[in-house]
Amino acid sequence: MRRLLRRPTASSSPDNVQRRSSLRTSLLLLVLVPFLALLAIWLPNASDAYNDAMDLNDAAGIAEDAGLTTYELMGQLQEERRLSGAWLSEGTADARTALEEQRGRTDAAVDSFRAASEEALNSSNSRVVEDTRTVLDDLAEMSAQRALIDERSSESGPAAAAYVNRVIDHQIHLFQELTNLDSAPEVAEGGRSMVALFRATELLSREDAVISSGRIDARVHQEFIENVGVRRHLHAIEIEPMLTGGEREAFAAITGSPEWQAIEATEDAVLARGISGDRATPLPSEADEWRDAIATVGPQLADLNRDRLASLVRTGDDGVQSTLLSTALLTALGLVAVVISVLLSLRISRSLMNRLDTLRRATVELAEERLPDVVSRLRRGEQVDVEAATAELPTSTDELGRVAAAFNSAQHTAVETAVQLARLRDGTTGVFVNIAHRMQALLHRQLSMLDEAQRRHEDPAYLAELYAVDHLTTRMRRNTESLAVLGGVLPRRRWRRPVPVVDVLRSAVAETEHYARVNVGDASTARLAGPAVGDTIHLIAELVENATVFSPADTRVTVNAETIPHGVVIEIEDRGLGMPREAYDAANALLASPPEFDLLALDDDPRIGLFVVSRLAARHGINVTLRRSAYGGTRAIVLLPPSLLESNAQAPAGAGAGRPAAPAEPQPQHSHAEPVLTGVGAGAPGGGAVATGPESAPVPGPRLARRRRERGTMAAVHVLPGADGEADGSARHDRGNGDHQEGSRRSMDHRDTGSVGPRHRAERREAERDRADAPPAVPPAAPPGIDPEELPRRVRQRSLAAGLREDPPVGSSAGGKDAGAGGRAEGGQGDEPTVDRSPDRARSSMAAFQQQSRRARDARLPEPPTRDE
Structure with missing residues (x-):
C-alpha cells in the first residue's frame, strides 16, 4: 500500500522534465535574452x-x-x-x-x-x-x-x-x-x-x-x-x-x-x-x-x-x-536603453529572488528550528500554541504573495500536525507503558506463584516443567521491559549494590531462549554499579538473543569480558552469516544515536532489539558496536565506561560468605559434568543459571530435587543474587522479597548446558583443593531445633553473599525456618546459640552427600529434555 500511495517522481513521468537549472539562472536568462536581443539590434545600427x-x-x-x-x-x-x-x-x-x-x-x-x-x-x-x-x-x-x-x-x-x-x-x-x-x-x-x-x-x-x-x-x-x-x-x-x-x-x-x-x-x-x-x-x-x-x-x-x-x-x-x-x-541613447533595461531586469529579478529567499529562509527556519522546537517542547510535556509557533509571512495579490499565503497555511498545518502526532505518540507510548506495567505485574505474580510451587513440590518431572515455565516467564518479563524502555520509563528491576560482571553476563545469557548454546568465557573481575545492573543485563540479553537467533543451531555463541583502561569490554561473537557493510553501518548509526521510537520507524522490519539496546546504552553511556567477526558472523562489542564500575575493594564484606568448601578428593568424571552456576535476577530455567561445561545438559528429575535440598550449602555451586537491592514495590508485594532471591533459588534448581573445557575443570578442581587446604572457616550456626549432624536444609538467602542479602522486613520472624539462618549469617546475631562445627566434619559430610547423590543420579538418570521442553 505504501508503494501504491508513493508520489510519482520526476523520473517516473516522461512528461515531467526535470529542471537542470536554478531559479536564479532562469531569471538571469529572462534578463539576458532581451538584453542580447537589444544588443544585437543596437550594435549593428550603432556600428x-x-x-x-x-x-x-x-x-x-x-x-x-x-x-x-x-x-x-x-x-x-x-x-x-x-x-x-x-x-x-x-x-x-x-x-x-x-x-x-x-x-x-x-x-x-x-x-x-x-x-x-x-x-x-x-x-x-x-x-x-x-x-x-x-x-x-x-x-x-x-x-x-x-x-x-x-x-x-x-x-x-x-x-x-x-x-x-x-x-x-x-x-x-x-x-x-x-x-x-x-x-x-x-x-x-x-x-x-x-x-x-x-x-x-x-x-x-x-x-x-x-x-x-x-x-x-x-x-x-x-x-x-x-x-x-x-x-x-x-x-x-x-x-x-x-x-x-x-x-x-x-x-x-x-x-x-x-x-x-x-x-x-x-x-x-x-x-x-x-x-x-x-x-x-x-x-x-x-x-x-x-x-x-x-x-x-x-x-x-x-x-x-x-x-x-x-x-x-x-x-x-x-x-x-x-x-x-x-x-x-x-x-549613447541605445547604450542607456540597454543599461536601463538591464538594471530594471536585475532589480526585478533581485526583488523576486529576495522574496523567494525570504520564503526559503522561512521554510528552513520552520523545518530546522521551529518544528524541532515544537516537537522538543511537546516531548517535554509542554503546551504548544499553534498560532504563537507559526510566523506569518507578508502576503500580496501577486503570484509570490499567493505562494506566501500558501506557505503560511502549510506551516500552520505542519505545526498543528506535529502537535497532533506528538499527542498521538504520547498516547501510544502511554498505552505501551501501561500495558508493560500491567504485564510486569502479572509476570511478577506468575513468577511468585511458580516460586511457591517449586518450594511445595519435590517431584523432579513436575519441577522440570515448572522451571521451563519459569524460564519462559523470565523471557516474557524481558520483552515486557523492552516495551517499557521504548516507552521511556525505567525498568522495575533495580539494584543498590554492585554485582560482579561475570554474574551479570550469566544472568543475561540465562534470559535468552537458546542459552544452552552460549559459552561464557573469560570474565572480568570488575563489579558493576547497582543502578546499571538491570539495564546492562537487558542489553546483553538482547545482543545474545540476536546472536543465537541469527546463527545456525549447531554453532556456539561466545561471551567474554575483559577489563581495559577505559572500562570493561564485553564481546559477543556468533558464527552466523553476518550482515552487509551497509547493514552494519546502519545498525551502528542506530546504536550510536538512538532515534525517537516510532511505529513508522520500523518500516518493514518489526524487530525492536536494536532500538532497545540503543536506548539502554544511551541511558548509561555504554558504547555498542557491531562488526564482522573472524568467523564470518557478527561480533558485538560492548564498552562499559568506568563510571559504571566499582573496584573489588569496595565489595561488601560478606560477599564471599556462604560458600562451603569443596570436597578434598577429586570428583569422578561423568558424562554430565557439574557446571558452575550463577544467577542475577531471572536466569535460565530456574532463574539464570548458565552452564559452562561442554558436556552439560539440562537434567530434570532427581537432580532437581537434590539441588532443591542442597540449595543452601552445595559446595559445587557458586550462587549470586538476582538483586542486591530491592525491586519496585509492586514486585515485592507480589513476590515477597522480589525476583532477586527467586533468581538465586531457581539458579540452583535448574542449570543450562554450556561449554567448559578441561582447562576450566582443572582450574575449578585446583580452586577446590585450595579451599580445602585453607584454614578452617567459622561454620554458620545451625538453626534452632536442628541437629548439627544432620544434612543441611534450604534457607532463604543462605546462598547469597552477605553484602547482597536483603534485610528482612520489620516484624518478620527472624527465627523462622527460612530466615533464621540467613539472618544469623548476615548479621552475626540471633536468639539461638551458635553451634560449632569443625571444617573437617563439614567437608566429610558434604563429600559423602555428594558421592551418594551421584550414585543415585547415575542409577536413575533420565534422558535430557529437548530444546522445546
Whole structure:
C-alpha cells in the first residue's frame, strides 16, 4: 500500500522534465535574452551609423582637399590652353614667355593635385579611385602634349585643345564623384550645382581659347556653337536655381554687367557668321571687345566658384558634424536603453529572488528550528500554541504573495500536525507503558506463584516443567521491559549494590531462549554499579538473543569480558552469516544515536532489539558496536565506561560468605559434568543459571530435587543474587522479597548446558583443593531445633553473599525456618546459640552427600529434555 500511495517522481513521468537549472539562472536568462536581443539590434545600427559618419568624414575631407586642388588645376589648365592657342596663332616672344610662366603655375597645381590624390586613391568609393587614376594618367601625357605644341605644326592646336578638354572633363567628373555622398544629401546637391558652374566656366574658357586664336574654321565654329548653347542652358536651368541668396545676387551682378553683355554680343556675332569648308576665316569685329570683357568677367566667375566651393565644404563639414553627433547620440541613447533595461531586469529579478529567499529562509527556519522546537517542547510535556509557533509571512495579490499565503497555511498545518502526532505518540507510548506495567505485574505474580510451587513440590518431572515455565516467564518479563524502555520509563528491576560482571553476563545469557548454546568465557573481575545492573543485563540479553537467533543451531555463541583502561569490554561473537557493510553501518548509526521510537520507524522490519539496546546504552553511556567477526558472523562489542564500575575493594564484606568448601578428593568424571552456576535476577530455567561445561545438559528429575535440598550449602555451586537491592514495590508485594532471591533459588534448581573445557575443570578442581587446604572457616550456626549432624536444609538467602542479602522486613520472624539462618549469617546475631562445627566434619559430610547423590543420579538418570521442553 505504501508503494501504491508513493508520489510519482520526476523520473517516473516522461512528461515531467526535470529542471537542470536554478531559479536564479532562469531569471538571469529572462534578463539576458532581451538584453542580447537589444544588443544585437543596437550594435549593428550603432556600428553602421558610426561607419557612415566616418565614411562621410573621410569623403568630406577628400572632397575638400581633392576638390580644391582639382579646381585650381582646372583653372591653370584652362589658362595654359588659352595661352597655347595665342602663341600658336601669334608666335611672338611675349606669347612664349607668358606660356612658359603659365606652364610653371600649371606644374605646381599638378603637384598639389597629385599630393591630394593619395587620400582619394585610398577612398572606399571605387568610382572616386577610378576617376582619380584617370586624371593622373591624363596628367602623365602633359609633357608629350606640350612638346607637340612647341612644334607649332598644323596639328598642334587641335591636339593641344583636345588634350586639355579631356583632362578638364575628367576632373569635373572626379569632382562630381567626390561630392556625390549618399549620407550627405546637402553636399550631393551642392556638388551638382558646382559641377554645373565648372562646366559653364569650362565652356566659356573654350570659347575664350577660340576667340584668342583670332581665326575660326567650320569645325571649330560648330564646336563654338555647341559650347555657347550648353553654357547658356546651364546658366538658366541648373546654376541660377541652385544658387543661394548671396550667390544668386553675385551671379546676377556678373551676368548683368556690360562686360557680360559684350561677351554675349561677341558670341552672337560669331554664331551669326556663316563659315563653310576647312579654311579658317577671321573673327567678326565684336571679337575685339572679348578680351577686355573676359578679363573682367573671368576673375568674377572664379571668385563665385571659389565661394560656392567654400560653401559646399562648410556644408560638408556641418553634415559630418551633424552625422557624428547624431551617431554619438544614437549610440549613447541605445547604450542607456540597454543599461536601463538591464538594471530594471536585475532589480526585478533581485526583488523576486529576495522574496523567494525570504520564503526559503522561512521554510528552513520552520523545518530546522521551529518544528524541532515544537516537537522538543511537546516531548517535554509542554503546551504548544499553534498560532504563537507559526510566523506569518507578508502576503500580496501577486503570484509570490499567493505562494506566501500558501506557505503560511502549510506551516500552520505542519505545526498543528506535529502537535497532533506528538499527542498521538504520547498516547501510544502511554498505552505501551501501561500495558508493560500491567504485564510486569502479572509476570511478577506468575513468577511468585511458580516460586511457591517449586518450594511445595519435590517431584523432579513436575519441577522440570515448572522451571521451563519459569524460564519462559523470565523471557516474557524481558520483552515486557523492552516495551517499557521504548516507552521511556525505567525498568522495575533495580539494584543498590554492585554485582560482579561475570554474574551479570550469566544472568543475561540465562534470559535468552537458546542459552544452552552460549559459552561464557573469560570474565572480568570488575563489579558493576547497582543502578546499571538491570539495564546492562537487558542489553546483553538482547545482543545474545540476536546472536543465537541469527546463527545456525549447531554453532556456539561466545561471551567474554575483559577489563581495559577505559572500562570493561564485553564481546559477543556468533558464527552466523553476518550482515552487509551497509547493514552494519546502519545498525551502528542506530546504536550510536538512538532515534525517537516510532511505529513508522520500523518500516518493514518489526524487530525492536536494536532500538532497545540503543536506548539502554544511551541511558548509561555504554558504547555498542557491531562488526564482522573472524568467523564470518557478527561480533558485538560492548564498552562499559568506568563510571559504571566499582573496584573489588569496595565489595561488601560478606560477599564471599556462604560458600562451603569443596570436597578434598577429586570428583569422578561423568558424562554430565557439574557446571558452575550463577544467577542475577531471572536466569535460565530456574532463574539464570548458565552452564559452562561442554558436556552439560539440562537434567530434570532427581537432580532437581537434590539441588532443591542442597540449595543452601552445595559446595559445587557458586550462587549470586538476582538483586542486591530491592525491586519496585509492586514486585515485592507480589513476590515477597522480589525476583532477586527467586533468581538465586531457581539458579540452583535448574542449570543450562554450556561449554567448559578441561582447562576450566582443572582450574575449578585446583580452586577446590585450595579451599580445602585453607584454614578452617567459622561454620554458620545451625538453626534452632536442628541437629548439627544432620544434612543441611534450604534457607532463604543462605546462598547469597552477605553484602547482597536483603534485610528482612520489620516484624518478620527472624527465627523462622527460612530466615533464621540467613539472618544469623548476615548479621552475626540471633536468639539461638551458635553451634560449632569443625571444617573437617563439614567437608566429610558434604563429600559423602555428594558421592551418594551421584550414585543415585547415575542409577536413575533420565534422558535430557529437548530444546522445546
